[in-house]
Amino acid sequence: MxxxxxxxxxxxxxxxxxxxxxxxxxxxxxxxxxxxxxxxxxxxxxxxxxxxxxxxxxxxxxxxxxxxxxxxxxxxxxxxxxxxxxxxxxxxxxxxxxxxxxxxxxxxxxxxxxxxxxxxxxxxxxxxxxxxxxAQRQPDAQRNTPDGSRTNISRHYDLSNDLFALFLDETLTYSSAVFRGFPADWSLLAAAQHRKIDRLLELAGVGGGTRLLEIGTGWGELALRAAARGAHVTSLTLSKEQRELALERVREAGYADRVAIELCDYREARGTYDAVVSVEMIEAVGVEFWPVYFHTLDERLTPGGRVALQAITMPHERMLAARDTYTWIQKYVFPGGLIPSTTAIEQAVRDHTGLAVAARDGFGAHYAETLRLWRERFTGQADEVAALGFDATFGRLWSFYLAYSEAGFRSGYLDVQQYLFTKENPAR
Structure with a gap:
C-alpha cells in the first residue's frame, strides 16, 4: 500500500x-x-x-x-x-x-x-x-448481498432527493430518455422520458387490469404511468429517500389504491405478475448475482407474461476485463455496480430462465443527449448544490461522473438497450 x-x-x-x-x-x-x-x-x-x-x-x-x-x-x-x-x-x-x-x-x-x-x-x-x-480488486464490502445492496444503493440514491431534483426534469426520471431528434432541448426532456416509459409499458403489454411488478422504483414515474393505464403496480426499491418521495407522488396523483411501493430487495419479491419491468437496475446487481436476478424475473412472471428490461451495456471483452477490477465509478458513484454486455445478459437468460429474448433495441445516442442535458443543468447550479451542503470536491466529482458517462455513450463504448423477454404459456 x-x-x-x-x-x-x-x-x-x-x-x-x-x-x-x-x-x-x-x-x-x-x-x-x-x-x-x-x-x-x-x-x-x-x-x-x-x-x-x-x-x-x-x-x-x-x-x-x-x-x-x-x-x-x-x-x-x-x-x-x-x-x-x-x-x-x-x-x-x-x-x-x-x-x-x-x-x-x-x-x-x-x-x-x-x-x-x-x-x-x-x-x-x-x-x-x-x-x-x-489493478485494485473490488472490496468484499461492496458485494451485492441483500445487506450489501442496501448499503450500496443508499450511498447513491439516498444522497438527497433535492440534489437529484436540481438536474432531473419534473418527471424525476434517472435513466435514458428517447428523443424525436437531436440536438434536444431541456424543454423536451420530460416528454422524451414519457416516450421511453411508454415504450417499455407497451413492450410489457401493460394495460387495464395488468398486475405489474417493477424492480427499481426510482421516484415513481413509471409506476404512475402504469397506474394511469389501469394497471395494479407493485414496485420495489432499496432507497428510503426515493420511496418516501415516490409514495408522496402516488398519493398526490390519486393512485394509492393501484400502486404499492415496497422497501424490498428483488430477491425477497413474492407472488406472480402478468408483466415485469426493470429500468437500469441490473447495473446495480453485480455479476455474481445476475443468475439470481434473471431467475427472479422468470419466477415472478406468469406463463404467457412479458418482461421489459432497460439496461446499459458495454462490449463483452471489456466487461470481462473490468468485472473483477475496482473502478473510480464504483468507489465514488455506484458502489458494487457493473455494466453487463448484451452477450452476458442473453447468456444469463438462456442459462438460468425459461424466458426467450423476443426483441432488443439499442439507442445509446439518446443516452448521450440525456446526460448532456443533466450535466449542463447540474454544472449550471453549483450554488444550489453547495446550498444543500455538498462541497466543491463533490461538485467536481459529479461533473466528472456525468461527463465521463456521456463520453462513454458518445464514443460508442457504452450503449443502452430495451429488451423484451417472453414466457411461454404451456396451457395454450
Missing part, C-alpha cells in the same frame, strides 16, 4: 501550481497525493506520454510542454501529483486527480470521449497482460 502525503506538502515538493483543497475527512484519497517511487513515476510518465502522443488530443503541462497531435485540450496543472496518482491507483487515480483539480479540460466531454474511444488500447498489450497484478 503506497503511503500518502498531504496535498499542500506534495505541491511544495513538486513546485507545482496551487490546486483545489479537498476536505481530508470527507475525501481522504483526493486530499492526499500517494507517494510514488521514482521507478513508478518514470514508468507512468512513459506509458501516459506514449498514449497521449498518439491520441487526437492536446495535453499541456504546467511547464508549457505539450503532447498530442491536436484535439480537445487537457491541462495538467500538477504533473507530479497527476503521474503519482495514475501510477499508484490507475484510472481511480486519474479521476481523483480531477477531483483534486490537478488537471482540467475546457471541453471535458470531448477529452473523455477521445479516451473512451481508445480505452481498449491505451495501455500496451504487455502491460495489459499484467493487469491482475496491479
Amino acid at each position: 503506497p503511503t500518502v502525503e498531504p496535498r499542500a506538502v506534495a505541491r511544495h515538493r513538486a513546485g507545482g501550481p496551487r490546486t483545489l483543497p479537498a476536505d481530508a475527512e470527507r475525501w481522504p484519497d483526493a486530499a492526499a497525493v500517494p507517494r510514488a517511487s521514482w521507478p513508478v513515476r518514470a514508468v507512468t510518465e512513459a506509458v501516459v506520454g506514449r498514449a497521449l502522443r498518439r491520441l487526437p488530443l492536446r495535453v499541456r503541462f504546467a511547464d508549457g510542454t505539450t503532447l498530442g497531435p491536436g484535439g480537445p485540450l487537457i491541462e495538467v496543472r500538477d504533473p507530479k501529483a497527476f503521474h503519482a496518482r495514475i501510477g499508484t491507483r490507475g484510472l481511480i487515480g486519474f479521476g481523483e486527480s480531477y477531483m483534486a483539480g490537478e488537471w482540467d479540460a475546457p471541453d471535458l466531454v470531448g477529452a473523455l470521449t477521445v479516451l473512451a474511444a481508445h480505452a481498449a488500447d491505451l495501455i500496451p498489450p504487455r502491460l495489459q497482460r499484467l493487469r491482475g497484478a496491479w
Whole structure:
C-alpha cells in the first residue's frame, strides 16, 4: 500500500501550481497525493506520454510542454501529483486527480470521449497482460448481498432527493430518455422520458387490469404511468429517500389504491405478475448475482407474461476485463455496480430462465443527449448544490461522473438497450 502525503506538502515538493483543497475527512484519497517511487513515476510518465502522443488530443503541462497531435485540450496543472496518482491507483487515480483539480479540460466531454474511444488500447498489450497484478480488486464490502445492496444503493440514491431534483426534469426520471431528434432541448426532456416509459409499458403489454411488478422504483414515474393505464403496480426499491418521495407522488396523483411501493430487495419479491419491468437496475446487481436476478424475473412472471428490461451495456471483452477490477465509478458513484454486455445478459437468460429474448433495441445516442442535458443543468447550479451542503470536491466529482458517462455513450463504448423477454404459456 503506497503511503500518502498531504496535498499542500506534495505541491511544495513538486513546485507545482496551487490546486483545489479537498476536505481530508470527507475525501481522504483526493486530499492526499500517494507517494510514488521514482521507478513508478518514470514508468507512468512513459506509458501516459506514449498514449497521449498518439491520441487526437492536446495535453499541456504546467511547464508549457505539450503532447498530442491536436484535439480537445487537457491541462495538467500538477504533473507530479497527476503521474503519482495514475501510477499508484490507475484510472481511480486519474479521476481523483480531477477531483483534486490537478488537471482540467475546457471541453471535458470531448477529452473523455477521445479516451473512451481508445480505452481498449491505451495501455500496451504487455502491460495489459499484467493487469491482475496491479489493478485494485473490488472490496468484499461492496458485494451485492441483500445487506450489501442496501448499503450500496443508499450511498447513491439516498444522497438527497433535492440534489437529484436540481438536474432531473419534473418527471424525476434517472435513466435514458428517447428523443424525436437531436440536438434536444431541456424543454423536451420530460416528454422524451414519457416516450421511453411508454415504450417499455407497451413492450410489457401493460394495460387495464395488468398486475405489474417493477424492480427499481426510482421516484415513481413509471409506476404512475402504469397506474394511469389501469394497471395494479407493485414496485420495489432499496432507497428510503426515493420511496418516501415516490409514495408522496402516488398519493398526490390519486393512485394509492393501484400502486404499492415496497422497501424490498428483488430477491425477497413474492407472488406472480402478468408483466415485469426493470429500468437500469441490473447495473446495480453485480455479476455474481445476475443468475439470481434473471431467475427472479422468470419466477415472478406468469406463463404467457412479458418482461421489459432497460439496461446499459458495454462490449463483452471489456466487461470481462473490468468485472473483477475496482473502478473510480464504483468507489465514488455506484458502489458494487457493473455494466453487463448484451452477450452476458442473453447468456444469463438462456442459462438460468425459461424466458426467450423476443426483441432488443439499442439507442445509446439518446443516452448521450440525456446526460448532456443533466450535466449542463447540474454544472449550471453549483450554488444550489453547495446550498444543500455538498462541497466543491463533490461538485467536481459529479461533473466528472456525468461527463465521463456521456463520453462513454458518445464514443460508442457504452450503449443502452430495451429488451423484451417472453414466457411461454404451456396451457395454450
